[in-house]
Amino acid sequence: MGVELKRRAQLVNAAIVEIGETGSLDVTVGRIARRAGVSPALAFHYFGDKEHLFLAAMRHVLRVYGAQVHSAVADARTPRARLEALIAASFSPPNFHPGVIASWLNFYVLAYRSDEARRLLRVYHRRLRSNLVHDLRPLAGARAGEVAERIGALIDGLYLRSAHAATGDSVDDAVPHVLAALDRELGVHA
Numbered sequence: 001m002g003v004e005l006k007r008r009a010q011l012v013n014a015a016i017v018e019i020g021e022t023g024s025l026d027v028t029v030g031r032i033a034r035r036a037g038v039s040p041a042l043a044f045h046y047f048g049d050k051e052h053l054f055l056a057a058m059r060h061v062l063r064v065y066g067a068q069v070h071s072a073v074a075d076a077r078t079p080r081a082r083l084e085a086l087i088a089a090s091f092s093p094p095n096f097h098p099g100v101i102a103s104w105l106n107f108y109v110l111a112y113r114s115d116e117a118r119r120l121l122r123v124y125h126r127r128l129r130s131n132l133v134h135d136l137r138p139l140a141g142a143r144a145g146e147v148a149e150r151i152g153a154l155i156d157g158l159y160l161r162s163a164h165a166a167t168g169d170s171v172d173d174a175v176p177h178v179l180a181a182l183d184r185e186l187g188v189h190a
Contacts, residue, residue, distance in 0.1 A: 010036040015057040020099030025106050058107050065095050079135035079181050087178045090155050104167045128152045
């Protein structure tokens with residue numbers, strides 16, 4: 001890895017950690033740069049401003065998430081097994097630690113005022129829906145799209161709700177909740 005790529009990666013990782021510690025985007029580029037071991041000037045040189053640094057961090061989070069999903073579904077042989085793998089990957093440890101959780105929460109907020117963040121969020125939602133529909137089609141037929149919408153919303157909702165832990169639910173509870181909803185949608189009775 002070249003020096004520039006290494007420095008960019010350090011800044012992205014530092015941004016995720018700092019956002020996780022503060023719980024918000026109210027963190028300075030200087031603080032992120034110090035954590036990364038580089039100068040604020042270098043951070044501005046690479047990213048231009050804090051918003052672009054944060055968007056780079058979210059692209060990284062989305063790449064990690066995509067790789068987790070891809071890896072999880074690669075060995076699954078049936079549509080149901082692929083759905084279960086996708087759901088489990090959504091709540092896997094790399095996707096569910098404080099910095100990533102805080103980044104997601106802030107990403108949703110940023111999407112209200114940033115066209116680029118809104119576009120990235122739409123890409124995430126479309127990919128999640130597409131992945132769900134692909135494996136729901138053989139199980140739910142013409143209802144695959146509407147079931148995918150509900151399951152996707154439940155994944156996002158439980159993820160965000162678990163992040164605050166206000167309900168007492170944990171990430172360990174999330175996967176069974178989504179699988180139970182999937183069973184109800186498909187008319188499977190346990």
